[in-house]
Amino acid sequence: MQKICLIIPCFNEEHRLPVAEIEAFLKQHPHVFMLGVNDGSTDQTLRILKTLENTLPQQFVAFNMPKNSGKAEAVRSGMLHAHAHFDAEYLGFWDADMSTPLSELNWFSAFSGGTLRHRIIMGSRISRMGSNIDRKMMRHYLGRVFATFTSIILKLKVYDTQCGAKLFSKDIIPTLFADTFKSKWFFDVELLARHIKLYGHDKTYEYVLEIPLNRWIEVKGSKLKASDFLKVPLELMKIKRHYKL
DSSP states (O other): OOOEEEEEEESSOTTTOOHHHHHHHHHHOTTEEEEEEEESOSSSHHHHHHHHHHHSTTTEEEEEESSOOOHHHHHHHHHHHHHHHOOOSEEEEEOTTOSSOTTHHHHHHHHHTTTTOOSEEEEEOOOOTTOEEEOOHHHHHHHHHHHHHHHHHHTSOOSOSOOSEEEEEGGGHHHHTSSOOSOSSOHHHHHHHHHHHHHHHHHHHHHEEEEEOSEEEOOSOOSSOGGGGGGHHHHHHHHHHHTTO
């Protein structure tokens, strides 16, 4: 069984972090590790992360960032820290509210295959027969518009860049996460732009895999508002110009 380390970026998540679900999953999956990144929270998030660390010291580590830096930097810092301190074949990030249930990680593992062939495995919220994708209709349509613009900018057939469940093979972590992100809002798109810039479109199609989630439930309290989609054109153009796509 491949070892996997998940980065859980947290900013004021004391009421949304499902502690019991995390504990139960880790106890049943000894090959999975977690790094809970406290991104300058002003509530009890850090205390909760420390409690998880004390409860499961072999599998959970609390990583504190005293100043709020945003999800992009919390993920980047967490990935680099975990790469340096955890022995894992795949590292990834997972939304703290567990809108993608941790049980989906077993589905991800089925595609890693033990060969590290896929450098990036991305969850994709595709509503289909046999799945349970519970998402507000407006967010779904905004997501489709965003995906269309993203595909045009990246020249890549990608369905869902913004799902907060992704895995990366250990070998590309130092390169892909070395520099701070230019986009505060859509760093997921920027990660694909970096891969294209480094390896080209053909290798990106070969090494990046989107898999349809079996279950995704929208949880109230998201930091990203519908109005933030007004920033989409400017942020995507910023990425396009920086990486000369």
